[in-house]
Amino acid sequence: MSYASEELNQLQKEISAKNPPDVLQFCANYFNTKLALQRAHLWQTQAQAKAAGIELFSRVKSVAVDSQGLGVIPPARQPSFKSPFGDNDPHSDHSKDSHRSEPSAFKDSGSGSLFKGGFNVGSNATSQSVQDTDPNDPAARSAPAPEFKPVAKLPVSFNANRRVSVSAEALNPDKFKTDSWKPPKNNLSDEQRAELAKTLSSNFLFQQLDANSKSTVLSALMKKLFESNTEIITQGDEGDYFYIIESGTVDFYVNGTKVNTSSDGSSFGELALMYNAPRAATAVASGDVTCWALDRATFRRILLEGTFNRRIMYEDFLKDVSVLAGLTPQERSKLADALSTEIYHAGDRIVTEGEIGDKFYLIESGTCEISKKAEGVIGTISKGKYFGEVALLNDLPRQATVTAKDSVIVATLGKSGFTRLLGPALDVLRKQDPTHQ
Numbered sequence: 001m002s003y004a005s006e007e008l009n010q011l012q013k014e015i016s017a018k019n020p021p022d023v024l025q026f027c028a029n030y031f032n033t034k035l036a037l038q039r040a041h042l043w044q045t046q047a048q049a050k051a052a053g054i055e056l057f058s059r060v061k062s063v064a065v066d067s068q069g070l071g072v073i074p075p076a077r078q079p080s081f082k083s084p085f086g087d088n089d090p091h092s093d094h095s096k097d098s099h100r101s102e103p104s105a106f107k108d109s110g111s112g113s114l115f116k117g118g119f120n121v122g123s124n125a126t127s128q129s130v131q132d133t134d135p136n137d138p139a140a141r142s143a144p145a146p147e148f149k150p151v152a153k154l155p156v157s158f159n160a161n162r163r164v165s166v167s168a169e170a171l172n173p174d175k176f177k178t179d180s181w182k183p184p185k186n187n188l189s190d191e192q193r194a195e196l197a198k199t200l201s202s203n204f205l206f207q208q209l210d211a212n213s214k215s216t217v218l219s220a221l222m223k224k225l226f227e228s229n230t231e232i233i234t235q236g237d238e239g240d241y242f243y244i245i246e247s248g249t250v251d252f253y254v255n256g257t258k259v260n261t262s263s264d265g266s267s268f269g270e271l272a273l274m275y276n277a278p279r280a281a282t283a284v285a286s287g288d289v290t291c292w293a294l295d296r297a298t299f300r301r302i303l304l305e306g307t308f309n310r311r312i313m314y315e316d317f318l319k320d321v322s323v324l325a326g327l328t329p330q331e332r333s334k335l336a337d338a339l340s341t342e343i344y345h346a347g348d349r350i351v352t353e354g355e356i357g358d359k360f361y362l363i364e365s366g367t368c369e370i371s372k373k374a375e376g377v378i379g380t381i382s383k384g385k386y387f388g389e390v391a392l393l394n395d396l397p398r399q400a401t402v403t404a405k406d407s408v409i410v411a412t413l414g415k416s417g418f419t420r421l422l423g424p425a426l427d428v429l430r431k432q433d434p435t436h437q
């Protein structure tokens with residue numbers, strides 16, 4: 001299948017799942033978001049290459065002409081990753097401004113880190129040794145104490161003369177493997193396989209797989225052992241594996257700041273694989289850690305084939321959101337289909353007081369601060385809580401500013417989904433309206 005057909009198929013699936021009222025707008029947003037992710041990845045790649053002294057994209061000077069016919073240097077323009085049709089092409093000449101920061105948020109229509117905590121691997125997990133000859137095995141990396149540096153700042157300016165076809169391939173490595181794809185084989189003995197199946201059987205996501213997919217995953221999982229302080233994942237890298245922690249504790253850092261910790265039974269490393277985006281965080285073994293790793297192609301194949309789909313992942317999350325407690329399982333499924341994921345970093349404004357509101361937000365992880373111009377900070381909210389309902393319920397501008405205090409992942413629902421899909425939760429939201437308290 002060609003790259004274009006693959007993209008169109010994917011879009012078709014999204015349209016069928018979400019049945020958007022405004023199809024053209026939906027398509028525009030869909031590709032806009034894809035392009036944003038691609039650009040974000042390019043920036044990251046360029047930053048890494050630059051740090052290593054490599055000039056990745058040749059520079060094309062963009063010189064405007066002033067009223068006297070003289071060439072002038074264009075003013076620095078801050079790229080917006082919310083609009084990739086804007087000034088964020090890393091192929092451009094950015095030498096005039098060294099203060100541009102890497103993108104702090106990316107978003108996509110799909111689920112977020114909902115795999116986290118999904119794998120409730122039992123504490124009776126066994127630890128068979130698996131022959132793993134994968135040359136990319138992260139366990140094979142040397143393991144010095146991790147050193148966390150902020151991601152390099154990037155320069156700004158814009159020239160769209162060069163497009164990103166080569167990098168588009170880099171971002172879609174699976175497309176080259178699609179036809180010849182064969183899941184890896186871990187060569188577990190029958191007993192070891194049965195043990196692993198037992199270990200994963202209590203896991204929510206694993207339970208959703210049909211027999212074939214279960215068997216594929218069992219054969220493809222690779223055991224990885226990480227010594228204390230090993231960097232399992234490095235922020236900004238391309239995604240290679242999705243990990244399930246059998247035992248041990250993993251800490252997550254974004255730009256050098258610790259944002260999260262996961263242990264036995266949790267999973268991580270799904271975001272980069274799902275969105276073809278750079279790794280959103282650095283994952284470090286805080287003690288000795290044993291993981292099961294699923295390679296990118298198998299993860300994506302199973303995900304894209306729909307067994308591991310968005311609905312499954314979001315349903316798991318939605319069960320824990322108290323304001324949605326009154327929804328029937330069918331209502332929850334419909335809602336799950338309509339959600340999108342956005343990621344923000346510390347300091348990002350997610351909604352701004354006075355602006356027009358078009359989305360409702362559920363916090364999947366991280367902490368947000370709510371503030372009002374007149375009153376300052378009025379509260380903080382975290383996982384399982386929501387915001388952005390007031391503007392939508394009352395057709396008002398945003399009544400407060402909501403800022404990410406750390407790395408925040410939110411599930412968002414557009415305005416039409418908000419009124420159509422929240423069912424009895426809308427009444428609860430109305431009753432709990434903070435501006436009426």
Ligand SMILES: Nc1ncnc2c1ncn2[C@@H]1O[C@@H]2COP(=O)(O)O[C@H]2[C@H]1O
Pocket residue numbers: 113116233239252254259260267268269270271272273278279280281282283365366407408
């Ligand atoms: N606050 C967080 N922000 C981003 N990623 C996180 C966070 N907490 C845990 N992670 C995990 O860290 C992983 C890093 O690689 P990925 O971006 O593929 O997927 C990421 C998530 O699974």
Ligand SMILES: Nc1ncnc2c1ncn2[C@@H]1O[C@@H]2COP(=O)(O)O[C@H]2[C@H]1O
Pocket residue numbers: 351357370378379386387388389390391392397398399400401402434435
């Ligand atoms: N006291 C408050 N006043 C206004 N908004 C609040 C308050 N407490 C929490 N919020 C949330 O902050 C959000 C800002 O955007 P909205 O007005 O759409 O919805 C608002 C609420 O979800």
